[in-house]
Every structure is written in C-alpha cells, then in structure tokens.
Amino acid sequence: MSLIVEKFKKLGAENAPGQETRQSTSNIELRGEEIPGTPVDFSHGDVDAFEPIPGSLDVFVEGVHIGGKQAYTEYRGSQNIREDVAQKLSNFTGSSIDYDKNLIITPGTQGALFLAMGSMIARGDKVAIVAPDYFANRKLVEFFDGEVVPIQMDYFNTNTCCGLDLTQLEDAFKSGVKLFLFSNPNNPTGVIYSQEEIRTISELAHQYGAQIIVDQLYSRQLFDGHSYTHLCAQNIMDPENVITIMGPSKTESLSGYRLGVAFGSSNIIDRMEKLQAIVSLRAGGYNQAVLKTWFNEPEGWMAGRIKDHQAIRDDLLSKFNAVEGFKVRASEAGSYIFPKVPELDVSIIDFVKILRLQAGVTVTPGTEFGSQFTDSFRINFSQDHKAAIDAVERIIKVTELYRK
Amino acid sequence: MSLIVEKFKKLGAENAPGQETRQSTSNIELRGEEIPGTPVDFSHGDVDAFEPIPGSLDVFVEGVHIGGKQAYTEYRGSQNIREDVAQKLSNFTGSSIDYDKNLIITPGTQGALFLAMGSMIARGDKVAIVAPDYFANRKLVEFFDGEVVPIQMDYFNTNTCCGLDLTQLEDAFKSGVKLFLFSNPNNPTGVIYSQEEIRTISELAHQYGAQIIVDQLYSRQLFDGHSYTHLCAQNIMDPENVITIMGPSKTESLSGYRLGVAFGSSNIIDRMEKLQAIVSLRAGGYNQAVLKTWFNEPEGWMAGRIKDHQAIRDDLLSKFNAVEGFKVRASEAGSYIFPKVPELDVSIIDFVKILRLQAGVTVTPGTEFGSQFTDSFRINFSQDHKAAIDAVERIIKVTELYRK
Numbered sequence: 001m002s003l004i005v006e007k008f009k010k011l012g013a014e015n016a017p018g019q020e021t022r023q024s025t026s027n028i029e030l031r032g033e034e035i036p037g038t039p040v041d042f043s044h045g046d047v048d049a050f051e052p053i054p055g056s057l058d059v060f061v062e063g064v065h066i067g068g069k070q071a072y073t074e075y076r077g078s079q080n081i082r083e084d085v086a087q088k089l090s091n092f093t094g095s096s097i098d099y100d101k102n103l104i105i106t107p108g109t110q111g112a113l114f115l116a117m118g119s120m121i122a123r124g125d126k127v128a129i130v131a132p133d134y135f136a137n138r139k140l141v142e143f144f145d146g147e148v149v150p151i152q153m154d155y156f157n158t159n160t161c162c163g164l165d166l167t168q169l170e171d172a173f174k175s176g177v178k179l180f181l182f183s184n185p186n187n188p189t190g191v192i193y194s195q196e197e198i199r200t201i202s203e204l205a206h207q208y209g210a211q212i213i214v215d216q217l218y219s220r221q222l223f224d225g226h227s228y229t230h231l232c233a234q235n236i237m238d239p240e241n242v243i244t245i246m247g248p249s250k251t252e253s254l255s256g257y258r259l260g261v262a263f264g265s266s267n268i269i270d271r272m273e274k275l276q277a278i279v280s281l282r283a284g285g286y287n288q289a290v291l292k293t294w295f296n297e298p299e300g301w302m303a304g305r306i307k308d309h310q311a312i313r314d315d316l317l318s319k320f321n322a323v324e325g326f327k328v329r330a331s332e333a334g335s336y337i338f339p340k341v342p343e344l345d346v347s348i349i350d351f352v353k354i355l356r357l358q359a360g361v362t363v364t365p366g367t368e369f370g371s372q373f374t375d376s377f378r379i380n381f382s383q384d385h386k387a388a389i390d391a392v393e394r395i396i397k398v399t400e401l402y403r404k
Numbered sequence: 405m406s407l408i409v410e411k412f413k414k415l416g417a418e419n420a421p422g423q424e425t426r427q428s429t430s431n432i433e434l435r436g437e438e439i440p441g442t443p444v445d446f447s448h449g450d451v452d453a454f455e456p457i458p459g460s461l462d463v464f465v466e467g468v469h470i471g472g473k474q475a476y477t478e479y480r481g482s483q484n485i486r487e488d489v490a491q492k493l494s495n496f497t498g499s500s501i502d503y504d505k506n507l508i509i510t511p512g513t514q515g516a517l518f519l520a521m522g523s524m525i526a527r528g529d530k531v532a533i534v535a536p537d538y539f540a541n542r543k544l545v546e547f548f549d550g551e552v553v554p555i556q557m558d559y560f561n562t563n564t565c566c567g568l569d570l571t572q573l574e575d576a577f578k579s580g581v582k583l584f585l586f587s588n589p590n591n592p593t594g595v596i597y598s599q600e601e602i603r604t605i606s607e608l609a610h611q612y613g614a615q616i617i618v619d620q621l622y623s624r625q626l627f628d629g630h631s632y633t634h635l636c637a638q639n640i641m642d643p644e645n646v647i648t649i650m651g652p653s654k655t656e657s658l659s660g661y662r663l664g665v666a667f668g669s670s671n672i673i674d675r676m677e678k679l680q681a682i683v684s685l686r687a688g689g690y691n692q693a694v695l696k697t698w699f700n701e702p703e704g705w706m707a708g709r710i711k712d713h714q715a716i717r718d719d720l721l722s723k724f725n726a727v728e729g730f731k732v733r734a735s736e737a738g739s740y741i742f743p744k745v746p747e748l749d750v751s752i753i754d755f756v757k758i759l760r761l762q763a764g765v766t767v768t769p770g771t772e773f774g775s776q777f778t779d780s781f782r783i784n785f786s787q788d789h790k791a792a793i794d795a796v797e798r799i800i801k802v803t804e805l806y807r808k
Contacts, residue, residue, distance in 0.1 A: 003526035004675075013681040018476055048471040057468050064461050064660070067452040071660030072422055107511055107662070107684040114683045122407035123527075123549075136682045143682060145527075256468070256475030256689035258511070271408075277417040278540045278547060279518045280511040284688050285660035 010142055015349060016135065017043030017364050020356060028350060030358050031401045038384075039360035040391035045335055045382030047253040050305065053293040056254060063289030071285040076273045077105025078288050085261060088295040089246065092220075094233040101266040104273055105291065107283045109217050109247035109260035112272075114140060115279065116213050116243045116262055119271035120179055121146040128172045128180040130164065132338065132369035132376075134187040134215065141181075149177050150370065153186065155329050156340075161194035162186055169201065173208035180205060183215040184231075188338040188369050188378035190331020192222070198229040202236035211241040211268075218334030220302065221251040223310045226332045232264060240265045248294045250335065250382070251305060257287045309335055312381045312388055319392045323399070335382040338366070340375050343404040348374050351402060359394035414546055419753060420539065421447030421768050424760060432754060434762050435805045442788075443764035444795035449739055449786030451657040454709065457697040460658060467693030475689040480677045481509030482692050489665055492699040493650065496624075498637040505670040508677055509695065511687045513621050513651035513664035516676075518544060519683065520617050520647045520666055523675035524583055525550040532576045532584040534568065536742065536773035536780075538591040538619065545585075553581050554774065557590065559733050560744075565598035566590055573605065577612035584609060587619040588635075592742040592773050592782035594735020596626070602633040606640035615645045615672075622738030624706065625655040627714045630736045636668060644669045652698045654739065654786070655709065661691045663698075713739055716785045716792055723796045727803070739786040742770070744779050747808040752778050755806060763798035 013019055020043065040046075063070045070078065079099070086099035097103055106112040113136060121127060123145040129137050131150045141148045149172045154163035162184075169180065180201070184193045193201075205212050214231050222228055231237075232244045247260030260283075262272060276282065313331060320326040325342025344351055352365045366373030381388055417423050424447065444450075467474045474482065483503070490503035501507055510516040517540060525531060527549040533541050535554045545552045553576045558567035566588075573584065584605070588597045597605075609616050618635050626632055635641075636648045651664030664687075666676060680686065717735060724730040729746025748755055756769045770777030785792055 004524060004529075007526065008523065008675045008678055011675075011678045011682070013479065013678045016479075016681055018478060018685075019681070021478065044476055046472055047475050057465065060468075061461065061465070064464075068450055071451050072448055074422060074425065075417065075420075107688070110682070111684040119412065120408060122411065125408075139682050143679070258684060258686075258688040258691075271412045271415075274412055274415045274417045275547070277420055277423075278415070278514070278543050279683060280515040280662060281422075282662075284511070284662040284691055287662075287688055287691070 011139055015365055015368055020362055023353060025353050025357060028353050028357060030354065035359045035394045035397055037360055037390050037394050038387045040383055040387050041362040042379040042381070042383065042391070043362045043364050044255070045250060045253065045380050046384060047255065049384040050253050050382050052253045053248070053297050054301070056257070056290050056293050059289050059292050060257070060286055063286040070289060073282055073285050073288060075276045075282050076269070077283060081105065081288050081291050085291050085294070086263070089261070089263060092295065093230040093244070095230065097263050102269060103261060103263040104269050104276065105283045105288055106260040106262060106276070107280055108249055108255070108258045109215065109245050110136065111258070111283065112245040112247065112260040112262040113215065115272040115275050116245065116268065117141070117144060117181070118275050119268050120211060120213070125179065126172070126175065126177040128169060128177045130182045130186065132188055132366070132373055134183050135368035137181050149175070155186070155189045155191050156327065161197050162191040164193065164197055166197070166200050166204070170204050173204055173210055177210060179211045179213070181213040181215070183217065185218050185331070185333035187334070188336045189329060190334045190336045191329060192226055192228060192332045195227070195229040198231050199234060199236065202231055202234045205241065206237045212237065213243045213245065215245045217245065217247060217250055219246065221306055221309060221335065222333045223306065223313065224332065228333070240267055243268055248291070252294060254290060257284070257290045259283055259287055259291055308385070309382060312383065312385050313337065315385070315389050316379070316381055316392050319389065319396065323396050325403070335380050336378055337381060338376050338378050341377065342399060344399070344402045345404045346402050348377065352377060354402065355395060355398055359391070359398050361391045361394055415543055419769055419772055424766055427757060429757050429761060432757050432761060434758065439763045439798045439801055441764060441794050441798050442791045444787055444791050445766040446783040446785070446787065446795070447766050447768050449654060449657065449784050450788060451659065453788040454657050454786050456657045457652070457701050458705070460661070460694050460697050463693050463696050464661070464690055467690040474693060477686055477689050477692060479680045479686050480673070481687060485509065485692050485695050489695050489698070490667070493665070493667060496699065497634040497648070499634065501667050506673060507665060507667040508673050508680065509687045509692055510664040510666060510680070511684055512653055512659070512662045513619065513649050514540065515662070515687065516649040516651065516664040516666040517619065519676040519679050520649065520672065521545070521548060521585070522679050523672050524615060524617070529583065530576070530579065530581040532573060532581045534586045534590065536592055536770070536777055538587050539772035541585050553579070559590070559593045559595050560731065565601050566595040568597065568601055570601070570604050570608070574608050577608055577614055581614065583615045583617070585617040585619070587621065589622050589735070589737035591738070592740045593733060594738045594740045595733060596630055596632060596736045599631070599633040602635050603638060603640065606635055606638045609645065610641045616641065617647045617649065619649045621649065621651060621654055623650065625710055625713060625739065626737045627710065627717065628736065632737070644671055647672050652695070656698060658694060661694045663687055663691055663695055713786060716787065716789050717741065719789070719793050720783070720785055720796050723793065723800065727800050729807070739784050740782055741785060742780050742782050745781065746803060748803070748806045749808045750806050752781065756781060758806065759799060759802055763795070763802050765795045765798055
C-alpha cells in the first residue's frame with residue numbers, strides 16, 4: 001500500500017457526525033420492529049429548533065452589498081471585523097488581544113483547529129490529547145505525522161473539576177511533549193476545567209516550555225451558575241505559547257456560515273495565516289460580516305438560550321438516570337452529554353447504526369472520542385425539547401432489546 | 405530553528421495577492437512624485453466592476469431559509485447540489501461524473517487544490533509543476549513535504565499551443581514523478597493547452613502510471629473563438645488517476661462565497677472528503693446553495709462577460725506593446741496577462757511595491773509564479789475598463805522612471 005493510502009486509512013470519517021448516510025449497514029440485523037417517532041439527529045445541534053442569532057442574515061446581505069472589499073479580505077480576515085471581534089473577545093476572556101497581531105478569522109472552529117495544529121506540529125512531535133476529547137484532535141495529530149500521547153480524564157469520579165490526570169500530563173511534558181490540546185468545556189462530556197486545573201496546566205506548560213491550544217467553543221453556555229476560567233488570562237505562561245479557539249457555530253447556531261477565530265500568539269497566528277493562504281485563502285468574505293452579531297445578541301437572548309438548554313439537559317439526564325446500567329455525568333456547559341450504556345451484546349458502532357435504523361435516532365459513538373470509549377455515545381441536546389425526550393425514550397427501548 | 409518554524413519560513417505569503425497591505429515598504433525610495441489616479445488592484449478581479457451572477461444572493465437567502473438541512477450537509481456537500489453540479493459539469497466537459505462518487509464541493513478552488521494535493525502527496529514524492537504556474541502549487545508541494553520538479557513552458561515562442569516542454573515532462577515521469585499538476589488556461593499567462601498537448605500529457609501519464617490534477621478555473625472564459633480540450637474527456641488515462649478542479653470564483657465573480665468543486669477519481673474524492681472533515685468540515689452550508697446559479701446564468705450573460713473582458717485585454721495589450729522593452733503574449737482565456745518588463749534597476753519585488761506607493765496600482769510579482777520570473781508581473785484585467793487603462797498608463801510612466 002502506498003504511504004498516502006495508508007495515511008488515509010487511519011483518517012476514517014465514516015462514523016463522524018453528519019456522515020451517517022454514507023455508512024454501510026448491510027451487516028445489521030434488527031431485533032423487532034422499527035420504533036416510530038420524529039427522527040432526531042443528536043450528532044449536531046438542530047438550528048431549526050435553536051435558530052441563528054437574529055439579524056445574522058441581514059448582516060450577511062449587507063456584507064454582499066459592500067462588494068469587493070468584503071469579498072477579498074486579507075487572509076486573516078477583514079480588518080474592521082477583526083477590530084470588533086478582538087475587542088469583544090478581550091472583554092469576554094479578560095485578556096488583551098491586538099486585532100492586527102493576535103487574531104485570525106477562520107472557516108469555522110474546525111478551520112481554526114486545523115490551522116493551529118498545522119502551524120505547531122512537525123513530523124514526529126509528541127502531542128498530548130485528552131481522553132475523551134473531540135474526535136478531530138487525534139486525527140489532526142496523525143495527519144501531521146505527530147504522535148498522540150493520551151491524558152486520561154476521570155469525569156465520573158470527580159464533581160468539582162473535570163478530573164484531568166495532572167500527573168500524567170506532567171509525565172507527558174517530561175517525556176518530551178511540547179503541545180497540549182484540549183477542549184474546555186470538554187467535548188463530549190460537557191465538564192468544565194476548574195480554576196485549579198487551569199492554573200496547574202499553565203504552570204506545568206510554563207515549567208516545561210510547552211505550547212497550549214484551548215478549544216473554548218462552548219465557553220459561553222454555562223449551566224447552574226458554573227464559573228469558567230480562561231487560560232489565556234492567567235498570565236502564567238508566555239502568551240506566545242498559547243492559542244485559544246472559539247466560534248459562533250454552536251451556542252449561536254451559526255454553523256452554516258462556517259466562522260471561527262483563533263487568538264493569542266502572534267507568531268503562531270502569522271503561520272496560521274500563511275497556511276490559510278494555501279488551504280482556502282480566507283473564511284468566506286461575506287460570511288465574515290456575520291461576526292458582527294456575535295457577542296452582540298439581543299438583550300436576554302443568550303440567557304434564554306442557556307435556560308432552554310439546561311431544561312432539556314435536565315430532562316434527558318432524568319430519563320437516563322432512571323434506567324439500570326446507564327451512567328451519565330451532568331454536563332456543566334455546552335450541549336453535550338456522554339452517557340455510558342449498560343452492557344450490550346453488540347458493539348457500540350453497531351448499536352449506533354441500530355439506533356438510526358430502528359429508532360430514527362442518530363448519536364455519535366464513544367470510540368470517536370478515544371478508542372477506549374466502547375461503552376458510551378455522545379448526544380448534542382440542542383434539539384426540539386419534546387422530540388429530544390421522545391428520542392431518548394426510543395434509545396432506552398432499543399437498549400433493552402440489545403442488553404446483554 | 406525548529407522544524408516547523410523552518411517549514412513556515414519557506415511558506416511566504418507576503419507577496420501573495422491580497423496581502424500587500426502587510427508588506428514592509430520602509431526600504432523603498434520613490435523617484436519623483438506620486439502619480440494620481442483611481443487606485444486599481446490588479447492582484448484579483450474587481451467584483452464591483454464585474455458583479456456576481458445575478459440571483460446569487462437570492463439563492464443564498466433561500467439556502468438560509470431551508471435551515472438545518474442546508475447548514476449541515478455531508479462533508480462532500482449537499483446531495484441535491486452535487487446532483488445538479490455533476491450534471492452541469494458532465495455536459496460542460498463531455499465526461500461522465502457520478503454525483504455520489506466523483507464529486508466534492510470545496511471552500512473555493514483553493515480548497516479543492518489543497519484537499520487534492522493533501523490526498524495525493526506523501527512525504528518525499530516528486531511532483532511536476534509548470535513554470536510559470538499558480539503560486540500556491542509550489543507551496544502546496546512543499547507544505548506536504550514533496551519535491552517540486554519544474555517543467556518549463558515556452559509561452560513566448562509558440563502560438564498554437566502553450567509551449568509545455570513535453571520532453572522534460574517525460575523525463576520527469578521517468579525520474580519517478582507520479583503527479584503532474586497544471587492550470588489550463590495557464591495562470592499567469594492565460595495560454596490554453598492545445599489538444600495535442602493535452603493528448604500527449606494524457607498518454608505520458610498513462611504510460612508512466614502517473615496521476616494528474618488539472619485546475620480549469622478559467623476554462624469557460626475563452627477569447628477569439630479558441631477551442632478548449634478537457635483532459636478528463638480524453639479517455640486515454642485511467643479516470644481514477646485524474647482530478648479536475650473548477651469553481652465560480654473568477655469569471656462568475658463568486659469568490660466572496662468561497663465555492664469550488666473537484667471531480668474525477670472516486671478514491672481520491674473519498675480521501676479529499678476525509679481530509680475536508682478535519683480541515684473545515686464542509687464548504688459553508690448556505691453558500692453551497694449558490695452553485696445553483698453556476699452554468700445557469702441568464703441568456704447572453706456569459707457571452708457579454710467574455711466580450712467585455714476581451715475588449716479590456718485588447719486595450720491593455722496595445723498599451724504595453726507600444727512601449728519599448730515590454731513583451732506580452734495575448735491571453736487566450738481567463739483574465740490574466742503576464743507582461744515581461746524592460747530591464748529595470750530595481751528588483752521586481754521592489755518595483756511592485758513602487759507601483760503601489762507611487763501609482764496606486766497593485767500587481768503580482770512574477771517570482772510568485774516561479775523563481776526565474778524576475779522580469780514579469782501578473783495583471784488580472786477583470787476591472788473597470790477605463791480605470792484599468794489609466795492604471796496601465798501609470799505603470800508605463802513608473803517603468804520609465806526605473807528603467808536601466
């Protein structure tokens with residue numbers, strides 16, 4: 001097999017969210033009839049149930065009418081919009097972001113992650129990745145010929161922190177890891193890193209001269225009055241060693257516009273822009289205009305959104321907790337929960353296919369978040385409230401059919 | 405210097421189109437006063453002078469109103485839109501494109517190029533690249549740790565073909581080159597590969613088992629009744645070894661929407677989709693809807709656009725040809741010309757900076773298209789007709805000030 005074919009063998013996308021229709025299901029045998037109900041795709045949020053920030057389309061249309069200046073921005077994004085976003089993110093994080101040096105607008109937060117990783121990982125570099133964490137993290141390290149060093153997170157046996165194994169992280173740095181990437185709140189569990197965890201991570205990175213990428217995609221949607229610690233505002237590490245990633249695709253439902261930002265280290269942002277120049281030139285020019293609505297939502301809009309999501313979360317947690325063998329930690333932020341399922345006599349991959357075929361419910365298998373998560377799946381509960389509850393009831397019915 | 409820093413040193417973007425405002429110009433001394441006139445940015449087309457396909461924004465807005473289904477498409481793009489585009493491109497090229505297997509929608513043609521190269525080049529692979537050709541081609545090979553093997557094109561001493569050195573191409577294949585990438589019409593010269601050149605390229609690639617990527621971005625905008633040969637319709641090579649790239653960013657002025665497509669080899673398209681999944685998930689969901697207007701322009705719109713561009717081209721060629729020392733081949737397609745300048749006593753990089761500072765005219769230095777093109781620059785003449793002529797007059801005035 002050629003090198004490139006081998007490389008792409010490892011880069012599987014068939015169990016990734018959104019790709020389910022491309023799966024082979026010929027090996028699946030259903031036990032019993034299909035269970036009727038409104039189909040629910042828990043692999044991503046439903047932007048029909050939770051619509052984009054009001055006025056987003058209007059701002060896009062204004063961008064189109066600006067014309068060439070908006071169509072052809074610098075690769076790092078339109079200067080006007082960077083000024084606005086840098087100010088808003090400085091306020092939000094409590095850090096100082098220079099629009100010209102420290103920020104790049106990217107095609108989604110996925111784009112930001114790709115550019116950051118591509119700008120920081122050389123062949124053979126060891127990169128620490130949390131287990132579990134967002135599935136693309138591991139794939140990105142592998143694509144850039146790095147080596148993944150997993151750091152375990154004990155999210156079930158903690159409740160005032162996320163449970164990251166900090167000893168393992170220090171050992172990783174000792175063994176030569178120069179980059180640590182993690183999402184906060186964690187994807188898929190929705191747990192938030194405590195202030196102490198963030199401080200310790202910063203201190204260790206500082207001590208060992210490591211770089212950090214924090215993916216803060218869901219850091220605005222906090223439940224139960226939880227507090228949130230921005231690593232970029234800790235002033236412990238050299239700021240040139242930190243990149244923070246955010247974007248309006250999730251809480252703000254703007255995924256269809258493909259917008260994200262990365263901010264922090266000017267050297268790394270410079271490299272990210274050079275890479276952007278050959279990857280896709282820039283985030284869609286007109287699309288960039290939509291960032292004006294971000295952090296600029298109507299009064300009460302964000303609070304309402306958080307309240308609605310918290311209510312859905314609570315109902316889904318009650319449903320799962322009432323069933324013998326399910327185990328789930330309450331998410332503290334974001335729209336994910338990551339239930340552990342009872343022992344089944346089918347694999348998690350097949351179970352996920354069965355859920356789709358038999359119950360019209362799409363979830364993401366735990367193995368996408370780390371190979372050991374063969375007993376969990378992820379739900380994005382940013383859905384129509386009633387449809388989500390009904391769908392979880394169907395998941396529970398299907399579970400009973402395939403329980404060991 | 406660390407490996408990654410070294411890698412990005414080579415990946416310069418500061419002389420790339422659109423990045424001119426980030427250049428250092430402190431070393432530049434102007435001879436004489438600024439020459440007044442409407443600023444013209446020849447580094448890309450002016451979408452205010454030549455507007456996007458009528459109705460594009462309406463189709464985008466419809467896409468937003470479709471909602472979640474349009475926001476979250478498969479990574480390779482919305483099925484409906486792939487069906488439509490595959491049909492239109494099959495008709496245009498005279499080849500058979502299965503929407504499900506042979507086509508991916510990408511963030512611009514730059515996105516298509518990046519995904520194709522990333523899916524085909526392994527570390528150490530030799531890749532043949534034309535000199536001159538689009539500047540990102542070389543950078544992409546270097547980013548993926550391949551080795552560039554340049555193939556010369558004698559565009560000045562030919563006129564019924566582009567002048568590609570086919571002996572050099574065969575030698576390259578003999579020496580182990582497994583991938584040949586070229587743009588047709590050629591960027592920056594605007595010359596079209598003859599049918600015989602395309603056939604010979606196909607035969608050589610077939611004979612040596614090589615793969616081909618053809619960037620056909622400008623293949624709809626043909627002047628003077630020139631004919632165009634689609635490599636993908638020649639039936640000489642194994643179709644699994646060919647990827648063709650197109651998009652509506654240039655002739656159709658849709659660059660602000662960041663849309664492109666790649667079609668051909670199902671194996672390579674599969675890999676490109678896996679890569680897309682970690683690069684930016686998908687082309688902007690709502691943006692994809694805009695492809696409905698492509699190849700579906702109002703009656704006479706494309707013919708009018710070609711006529712207008714041909715008229716601008718003719719006027720600019722007359723201006724340059726009237727000046728001692730300028731040499732330029734008439735472009736046969738697309739919106740580029742690539743004039744060779746008289747001998748100057750400043751470098752082409754500085755001359756380009758001088759043009760911007762002294763005459764308000766932005767052009768792209770020849771060295772972006774191959775290191776030997778130290779005496780040429782590229783102009784994208786998709787501009788307001790009168791402003792373009794005036795700007796070329798200013799270029800000529802500045803040339804006289806810096807002539808050796």
